[in-house]
Amino acid sequence: xxxxxxxxxxxxxxxxxxxxxxxxxxxxxxxxxxxxxxxxxxxxxxxxxxxxxxxxxxxxxxxxxxxxxxxxxxxxxxxxxxxxxxxxxxxxxxxxxxxxxxxxxxxxxxxxxxxxxxxxxxxxxxxxxxxxxxxxxxxxxxxxxxxxxxxxxxxxxxxxxxxxxxxxxxxxxxxxxxxxxxxxxxxxxxxxxxxxxxxxxxxxxxxxxxxxxxxxxxxxxxxxxxxxxxxxxxxxxxxxxxxxxxxxxxxxxxxxxxx
Numbered sequence: 092x093x094x095x096x097x098x099x100x101x102x103x104x105x106x107x108x109x110x111x112x113x114x115x116x117x118x119x120x121x122x123x124x125x126x127x128x129x130x131x132x133x134x135x136x137x138x139x140x141x142x143x144x145x146x147x148x149x150x151x152x153x154x155x156x157x158x159x160x161x162x163x164x165x166x167x168x169x170x171x172x173x174x175x176x177x178x179x180x181x182x183x184x185x186x187x188x189x190x191x192x193x194x195x196x197x198x199x200x201x202x203x204x205x206x207x208x209x210x211x212x213x214x215x216x217x218x219x220x221x222x223x224x225x226x227x228x229x230x231x232x233x234x235x236x237x238x239x240x241x242x243x244x245x246x247x248x249x250x251x252x253x254x255x256x257x258x259x260x261x262x263x264x265x266x267x268x269x270x271x272x273x274x275x276x277x278x279x280x281x282x283x284x285x286x287x288x289x290x291x292x293x294x295x296x297x298x299x300x301x302x303x304x305x306x307x308x309x310x311x312x313x314x315x316x317x318x319x320x321x322x323x324x325x326x327x328x329x330x331x332x333x334x335x336x337x338x339x340x341x342x343x344x345x346x347x348x349x350x
Contacts, residue, residue: 115229116261117153119334121271123225124148126278126338127345130286135342135349142214148221148341149271155222167219170195171226173298174236177306181295192232196223196294203348221341228337230305231256233298241308247317255312258322263330266323278335289336290343297340304329 115123127148131139143151155171158164169189175181181193190198199220202208208216226232234240234256241255248262269277281289292300311326312318 115225115334116264117156118264118269118271118274119229119260119330120152120156120222120225121149122274122334123228123337123341124150124152124221125271125275126335127221127341129275130339130342130346132346132350135346138349139217139345142210142217144214149275151218152221152225154218166190167195170219170223172232172234172240174240175233175298175302175305176235177302177309181298181302192223192227193294193298196220196227199223200344200348220344224341224344225337227294227297228301228333228340229259230301230308230333231259233302233305234309244312244314246312246315249319250317255308258312258318259308259330262318263323263327267327267330274331274334275338278331278338281335281339286339289339297336300336301333304333 124147128136139148155167159168166189169187169191171192173181173184173192174187175184199216202216203213203220231241238244239256241259242257244255246253246255246258248258249266253262264274267274308326311322
């Protein structure tokens with residue numbers, strides 16, 4: 092009995108760690124989903140609501156993390172990130188044989204566009220796509236393989252131990268103290284020209300856009316440094332910008348698919 096209990100406890104801990112180490116926190120993903128809703132065409136919104144049976148993009152945005160506790164979905168683990176050195180582009184970077192964030196997004200789009208896909212498959216891969224576009228805009232998801240996207244770079248957040256990946260996943264957002272609805276409602280007003288610029292390009296172009304920020308994040312803190320209010324002041328506006336970019340670009344893809 093003690094052995095079984097220990098296994099259960101360890102499995103629970105590993106599941107919690109996988110949630111915190113591999114994604115924007117739920118608040119970030121939901122904010123991106125909520126922002127995307129505002130940029131959908133009426134036609135796309137109707138089709139998506141029917142496919143998701145009334146669930147919102149914000150509600151399904153955490154689905155890809157929730158299924159991590161089920162081993163039958165283990166093939167999707169590498170789809171949450173791309174390993175890239177700071178001096179390389181996606182095209183010349185070594186590729187994971189199991190796929191990555193780019194190939195995962197492309198596969199989701201392929202399923203959603205195919206007339207041969209079942210409704211169940213389309214619902215599943217729509218939920219995954221919503222999440223992956225959010226992940227694409229978290230800079231440490233386009234990080235180095237050797238430090239697991241900043242997971243092994245130990246720092247402090249207001250005196251408490253954390254790592255650079257977690258700071259960008261959750262710590263900055265949690266310190267801000269706003270709900271996903273508040274974040275979405277207070278997103279910056281964008282002109283038509285600004286929206287057009289954000290939506291332009293391919294998924295790989297968007298990866299490179301985020302990767303430029305990744306380089307800044309790697310230089311933003313030293314190992315063991317205690318990050319405090321100054322760090323929030325400098326980088327929280329960038330987090331909000333990334334959430335908005337994710338929402339706008341997600342809507343662009345969904346409008347192309349369903350619009």
